[in-house]
Amino acid sequence: MTKNITRRDWLVGTTAVASGLVFAGAASGQDMSEMMNMGAPISKDNPIRMTNNENPYGINPKAMDVIHEAYKKAHLYNFTIGRRLTKVIADMEGIPQGCVIVGAGSGQFLMAAGVVAGLAGGNLVAPSPTFGSITRYAKNFGAEIIEVPVNEDDLHISLDSTRAAMNDETTTVYLCNPNNPIPSIIEKNALEEFCLEVSKTAMVVIDEAYYEYARDEDFSTMAHLVADNPNIVILRTASKIHGFANVRIGFAFAHPDTLAKLQQFRSSTTSYPAMMGAITSYQDTEYQKFIIDKNYESLEILYEMFEELGLQYIKSNANFTFFHAGRDATEVREKLLEFGILVGRKYRTHPNWVRVSTAKPEEMRYMVEVYKREFG
Ligand SMILES: Cc1ncc(COP(=O)(O)O)c(C=O)c1O
CATH class of the missing domain: 3.90.1150.10 (Aspartate Aminotransferase, domain 1)
Incomplete structure (x- = not known):
């Protein structure tokens, strides 16, 4: 592949661009x-x-039934089901439907963002430890990776250290919130401030794979920022709470221009049964x-x-x-x-x-x- 992505291609309208139910019973004492x-x-x-x-x-058993039924139509291409699913998700998030795309897991979008960041050159800043997918691709495609150690005492991601690690060559900042393998969160007000400031010069990719589990009142998604900020990408997955790890559904939320760039580098689409199952699973809040x-x-x-x-x-x-x-x-x-x-x-x-x-x-x-x- 030719190295034909520039920093300008990756970042949109920035100063950087301008300058460059199975209810199990309890059991114990089992051997x-x-x-x-x-x-x-x-x-x-x-x-x-x-x-x-x-x-x-x-x-979800209801989603499983829908998936089974959907296989009866899985021999046909379906070019509209994705729009039904992204509408459900966009309405739940309160963001425009044009800011949501569905793919075969969020890993696909981490890959796409990593490839674009890599081809754009410069560096990608990420906490350490964290989920390694985007950094692997960015490195393979040419970016330098700047790792920012988590705090020594509480192992939280430090936004101050992240800012300090950035330089003029930084094109991308990856944050995983809640983080993995350390399941802590980044305080929501500080994170929003960080996103608004940093997105002026770099793409901010926030991986919210564990979003649904977060109970801390200081946690919030940053999905509400994407419509007005082309340099913010939010990633979600159905692999965790929805149990779709091998069904493959994930989402990217971003400005339509940014989604178009990610789309260029995604590897595949997901299937009709997977999307039908997701429509049911996402709407069944009880499960x-x-x-x-x-x-x-x-x-x-x-x-x-x-x-x-x-x-x-x-x-x-x-x-x-x-x-x-x-x-x-x-x-x-x-x-x-x-x-x-x-x-x-x-x-x-x-x-x-x-x-x-x-x-x-x-x-x-x-x-x-x-x-x-x-x-x-
Ligand atoms: C933080 C994080 N992001 C993304 C993924 C990948 O999810 P998917 O199955 O949607 O590709 C995982 C999987 O463990 C993860 O922990």
């Missing part, structure tokens, strides 16, 4: 022989998944509430153990938490796997911290039992 996962006994080869921040209850409530029930089970064992941890605004195990994360991962539990991988920046995705409460209780026995 591994009684525990089932996906219809089979749990084991090292069929572990309870606490590693990819998935929805342990799966797709979403059930998933959120179960998520927080599971988190409480973990927090109780962390408190009991005196382990430092991050209060979560997502469907996972991050805790200081006081030992190598790989050792924890391998030991838990022996008992049919798969937690997150080791992070380079925080080798003694472990990310645990929430499973069902009864599975969390089992994990707590095993963890206390092995490491307590």
